[in-house]
Amino acid sequence: MDIAIVGFGTVGKHLERLSVATGMCPVVYDKALGPRSRSAVNACGASFICVPTNQGSDGRLVLDDVRDVLEWLKTPIVVIRSTLPIGATRALSIEFNRPLVYVPEYIGETPWAPQRPEADFVVLGSPDFVAAREVLRLLQSMLGPEPVYRIVEPEYAELAKLMENSFLALKVTFANEMAGTASAFELDYEAVRELWLLDGRMGRSHTIVTEEGGFAGKCLPKDLHNLICQAEDASYRADLLIEVERSNRRFRSA
Ligand SMILES: NC(=O)c1ccc[n+]([C@@H]2O[C@H](COP(=O)([O-])OP(=O)(O)OC[C@H]3O[C@@H](n4cnc5c(N)ncnc54)[C@H](O)[C@@H]3O)[C@@H](O)[C@H]2O)c1
Structure with missing residues (x-):
């Protein structure tokens, strides 16, 4: 399956390295890289959202960039790797009328942090079990049988x-x-x-x-x-x- 990475910072680049290592050639989209074809992203079977969720003035994580992407993203499978507040996966799934799957990223920023934490475990949180199983199959094709995979209600993952x-x-x-x-x-x-x-x-x-x-x-x-x-x-x-x-x-x- 062709995949797209939306947001090409620390998390997006890590995902690109992972997918290239498994023989994939992901489509990369980032607003900082100038005008790029969203249609190339939307031609993919799955997309991974890796945009910031920074702290807003009220102290809570701001979802504006995630929403901005969901406004135009049309891939059949949508995985969110950006860190989400509790309740966001379910609320965004309802708001955008599609089953989203939250797969939190555990990579660290320091050079000595585990550079491949998903080799050990992968958490998939979604209000839709079928969508979570599709993402599970995709991730298993990338990461193999070794990691422990857990599908849970999204609030647990968050x-x-x-x-x-x-x-x-x-x-x-x-x-x-x-x-x-x-x-x-x-x-x-x-x-x-x-x-x-x-x-x-x-x-x-x-x-x-x-x-x-x-x-x-x-x-x-x-x-x-x-x-x-x-x-x-x-x-x-x-x-x-x-x-x-x-x-x-x-x-x-x-
Ligand atoms: N950095 C880490 O080690 C780490 C680890 C785990 C989770 N996370 C989470 O992952 C998310 C991304 O973190 P990061 O460190 O990769 O951020 P980053 O700032 O390094 O990269 C984010 C990228 O998204 C792009 N972007 C912003 N808004 C966009 C939009 N609307 N459309 C398209 N592209 C857009 C930016 O230009 C940037 O290149 C955050 O929610 C963060 O909390 C980060």
């Missing part, structure tokens, strides 16, 4: 993705807190960190304390903040997550 980035933010914040604590005892955090990580249950990722302190980047701050806001909308005050944000401001400005 929350699990936001939960992952919020946890990584929490982990960085904890590491920064321990660095401060070690220093109060005139102990070297690096030496303590290595002892801490002798226990494999801790996991080495997100434990380095950088010169800038805390966390930044395109994903962790916005996904964490969105989750805080959405929890608040649902009448739940996520105090721990609020504290992670507050502590991060303290570590970044130290």
Whole structure:
């Protein structure tokens, strides 16, 4: 099946590398690349939306670019790889009257982050099981039998993705807190960190304390903040997550 990639940034380029490695020749569309034929995209059997969902002025993820693409996209299968807030896949499926499938992206921005996280697991969230099964078959043709594939209701996929980035933010914040604590005892955090990580249950990722302190980047701050806001909308005050944000401001400005 021919596929199209809409939005050719970090996530779109990663998907292009993956698909080329499996012998595909994807059509690429990005508004920054100038006028390109949308008809070439719409001639494909499936498209993958990889456009930004940045934080809006109210703190929540903004879906304008996703909507902008859905306005003209006509491929039989539409997969969204952009990070979505809870409820968005179902709401957009209703708004655009087509079954969308959310397959959250787990690639990291740093060179040492797993560069092929989908080799281990792929989550497919959709209100339409048939559409999810079609995407499953497509992804299996690209990724093979090894990954664990899970088809779920879209809200589970959305929350699990936001939960992952919020946890990584929490982990960085904890590491920064321990660095401060070690220093109060005139102990070297690096030496303590290595002892801490002798226990494999801790996991080495997100434990380095950088010169800038805390966390930044395109994903962790916005996904964490969105989750805080959405929890608040649902009448739940996520105090721990609020504290992670507050502590991060303290570590970044130290
Ligand atoms: N960067 C990561 O490591 C990462 C990891 C997981 C999830 N995500 C999520 O994936 C999404 C994309 O992230 P990214 O890092 O690839 O963003 P990016 O900024 O690197 O790339 C987005 C691309 O989309 C293009 N674009 C914007 N609006 C468009 C439109 N209306 N039509 C066509 N093209 C458009 C931009 O020109 C840009 O090239 C975001 O929702 C992000 O949260 C990113």
